[in-house]
Amino acid sequence: MKKLHKTTSVLVAGVAAALFATGAQAFDEAAAKDLMKQNKCTQCHGMDKDKDGPSFKKIAGKFKGKADSESKLLTHLTTAPKVKLSDGSEEEHKIVKTSPAKDEAQVKNMIQYILSL
Amino acid sequence: MPRRAGHQKRLGGEMNQDNQGALRRCWGALRRPSVKYSLLTLLVAGFFSGILFWGGFNTAMEATNTMEFCIGCHEMRDNVYVEYKETIHYKNRSGVRAVCSDCHVPKDWTHKIIRKIKASKEVWGKITGVIDTKEKFEGHRMEMASREWERMKSSDSRECRNCHNFDAMSEELQRKTPYKKHMAAKAEGKTCIDCHKGIAHRLPAEFEEDEEEE
Numbered sequence: 001m002k003k004l005h006k007t008t009s010v011l012v013a014g015v016a017a018a019l020f021a022t023g024a025q026a027f028d029e030a031a032a033k034d035l036m037k038q039n040k041c042t043q044c045h046g047m048d049k050d051k052d053g054p055s056f057k058k059i060a061g062k063f064k065g066k067a068d069s070e071s072k073l074l075t076h077l078t079t080a081p082k083v084k085l086s087d088g089s090e091e092e093h094k095i096v097k098t099s100p101a102k103d104e105a106q107v108k109n110m111i112q113y114i115l116s117l
Numbered sequence: 118m119p120r121r122a123g124h125q126k127r128l129g130g131e132m133n134q135d136n137q138g139a140l141r142r143c144w145g146a147l148r149r150p151s152v153k154y155s156l157l158t159l160l161v162a163g164f165f166s167g168i169l170f171w172g173g174f175n176t177a178m179e180a181t182n183t184m185e186f187c188i189g190c191h192e193m194r195d196n197v198y199v200e201y202k203e204t205i206h207y208k209n210r211s212g213v214r215a216v217c218s219d220c221h222v223p224k225d226w227t228h229k230i231i232r233k234i235k236a237s238k239e240v241w242g243k244i245t246g247v248i249d250t251k252e253k254f255e256g257h258r259m260e261m262a263s264r265e266w267e268r269m270k271s272s273d274s275r276e277c278r279n280c281h282n283f284d285a286m287s288e289e290l291q292r293k294t295p296y297k298k299h300m301a302a303k304a305e306g307k308t309c310i311d312c313h314k315g316i317a318h319r320l321p322a323e324f325e326e327d328e329e330e331e
Contacts, residue, residue, distance in 0.1 A: 038319060042326050044294075052294060089293050099203055099319075 032113030035106055039096050044085075047117070052085045060117040073111045074104065178233060182218040190243060193217075196254050200318045207317075220276045220317065221265070228272075259321035266310055274309035281309065 036042065044052040045059070054062075063069035075081070080092040098106045151159060180186060188194040198217075201207055206215040223229045248254040248261075269276065283303040288296055302312065314320065 034322070037324070037326060038315065040315075040326065085294065091292055091294055097203070099200070101203060 027109045027112035027116070029113055031106065032110040035096070035098065035110045036113075038099075039094070041096075050086060052087070053083065056114050056117050060115050064115055069115060070108060070111050073114070074107060077107055077111070078102075078104070178229075181233070182222055184216040184218075187217040192243065192248050192254065196248075196251070197318045204317045215280065219279070223272070223275060224279055228275075255322070258319075259323040262314075262318070262321050262324070266314060269310040270308060277309040277313070 046055045048055050048057045050058065059073075063073060066072075076093060077096045080095050082090050083093045084090055096107050096110070154162075188198045201217075206220070208214075222232050242248065246253075248257050283299060286296060286299055291299070298312075315324070
């Protein structure tokens with residue numbers, strides 16, 4: 001029985017390591033897209049077209065590969081910082097709403113998806 | 118021969134011995150002019166029972182407009198109600214709440230009664246269990262949401278406008294981008310639901326936001 005436990009934990013660790021190793025793919029794309037949809041992100045950000053805000057592809061290009069990109073974007077999406085719109089005006093960025101409320105894991109998952117674009 | 122039977126009864130006052138149905142006898146009694154009560158008594162009695170009936174009818178109908186009634190069924194309580202509880206129409210800084218019927222049932226009587234009659238289909242849906250599981254609910258979400266969006270669009274978002282009004286939006290107090298978009302929407306003759314879908318409930322999985330929409 002003990003041996004089985006050991007094997008299982010080794011397996012779990014292995015799978016987790018594999019997931020981390022693939023990096024870019026360690027997110028749930030469907031969940032990320034759904035959160036994006038529920039928050040209507042595309043009203044201001046096109047996938048590859050700039051609107052009031054920059055396109056997601058542009059954002060990914062700017063942040064990809066940087067060590068603190070996730071935490072920076074997390075702050076951006078959860079604290080309503082002032083952002084400059086394409087017409088030059090300034091406004092508070094919308095706070096991403098999750099269900100249950102303030103679930104950072106969901107926002108992080110979406111950030112990973114955006115970074116993969 | 119009902120008329121003849123009634124006639125005989127009126128003249129002779131005898132109980133009919135033949136097998137007349139109870140319904141037929143009732144109908145006969147209703148059609149006979151009263152000999153006992155004055156027209157005034159009948160009118161006054163009719164007037165008050167009319168008030169009672171009408172009051173009762175409206176009270177019962179209003180009871181079906183409460184949130185408690187709506188979430189009396191698990192189909193609403195476990196799905197849309199849970200989602201709505203996280204939105205601004207449930208809880209907000211000023212403490213104004215819009216309950217289910219505020220958005221989903223018209224306020225004026227004519228449109229309300231039409232909606233209530235149409236809602237009998239929803240009662241049938243409850244009986245037959247069309248959306249009695251989470252999976253079934255999600256399976257029908259797009260169809261149900263589309264029906265509601267269509268209803269709102271066709272009435273120029275009448276239920277939203279019971280509280281919201283383009284002219285009541287303050288340029289100073291509303292954020293710039295929404296204000297700009299609202300004024301553009303007003304000029305274009307757009308209606309609330311054109312942009313504000315999925316504000317109190319989750320958007321269906323099949324729903325795709327128009328990427329071009331500004």
